[in-house]
Amino acid sequence: DMKVTQMPRYLIKRMGENVLLECGQDMSHETMYWYRQDPGLGLQLIYISYDVDSNSEGDIPKGYRVSRKKREHFSLILDSAKTNQTSVYFCASSLSGQGATEVFFGKGTRLTVV
Amino acid sequence: GDSVTQTEGQVALSEEDFLTIHCNYSASGYPALFWYVQYPGEGPQFLFRASRDKEKGSSRGFEATYNKEATSFHLQKASVQESDSAVYYCALSALNYAQGLTFGLGTRVSVFP
Numbered sequence: 147d148m149k150v151t152q153m154p155r156y157l158i159k160r161m162g163e164n165v166l167l168e169c170g171q172d173m174s175h176e177t178m179y180w181y182r183q184d185p186g187l188g189l190q191l192i193y194i195s196y197d198v199d200s201n202s203e204g205d206i207p208k209g210y211r212v213s214r215k216k217r218e219h220f221s222l223i224l225d226s227a228k229t230n231q232t233s234v235y236f237c238a239s240s241l242s243g244q245g246a247t248e249v250f251f252g253k254g255t256r257l258t259v260v
Numbered sequence: 261g262d263s264v265t266q267t268e269g270q271v272a273l274s275e276e277d278f279l280t281i282h283c284n285y286s287a288s289g290y291p292a293l294f295w296y297v298q299y300p301g302e303g304p305q306f307l308f309r310a311s312r313d314k315e316k317g318s319s320r321g322f323e324a325t326y327n328k329e330a331t332s333f334h335l336q337k338a339s340v341q342e343s344d345s346a347v348y349y350c351a352l353s354a355l356n357y358a359q360g361l362t363f364g365l366g367t368r369v370s371v372f373p
Contacts, residue, residue, distance in 0.1 A: 179360050187365075188349070189304070189349070189361075189363040194359070204360060236303050244353075244354075245292045245311060245354060246292035246309050246311040247353075248309070249360075250306070251303030251304050251305070252303050253302055253303050254301075254302075254303055
């Protein structure tokens with residue numbers, strides 16, 4: 147079954163705490179992504195990973211870092227979370243990062259920073 | 261940078277109505293164009309794509325034609341059903357390098373019986 151799995155689905159953290167969002171895919175896809183979705187702003191790319199230990203900043207990387215040590219896993223880390231990082235975070239993957247490739251999304255993690 | 265503009269933020273329709281969502285793009289190169297659909301509690305799901313001028317993409321009764329001259333990729337469906345209620349996103353991606361998808365802000369479609 148082709149899917150992208152995100153854990154946890156819901157998370158509440160206090161300001162200043164560290165946050166780890168985890169993502170896995172079972173399709174052996176090379177490329178993985180982290181997006182955040184906010185009302186009025188749509189989906190914005192945080193980071194893109196082309197393969198293990200090959201990551202690149204997206205449009206809004208500030209305040210985030212990522213880790214990809216295995217092709218099937220891609221983690222998003224917030225060091226010292228801020229209230230403006232409250233959002234829904236989507237992990238995604240695709241066979242390659244180029245052009246017309248279909249991108250598969252997980253169900254999202256709703257993060258609330260209080 | 262690249263951008264996607266969806267004209268309609270919300271659309272309300274009755275079943276069997278005709279749906280049009282307007283999508284225009286701005287890109288430095290020659291992008292691939294996509295439509296994604298998102299249901300409540302889910303991530304966006306691929307609907308279809310087109311990667312060259314005048315190519316038509318289609319799926320589940322939805323269709324759109326790549327128009328390079330007009331920089332458009334408008335979504336249409338002839339007869340909507342209540343199950344088509346969702347948020348629809350137009351998106352683009354560069355054809356020859358990996359940059360991820362650039363999304364429009366989305367259009368919420370509500371279909372009433």
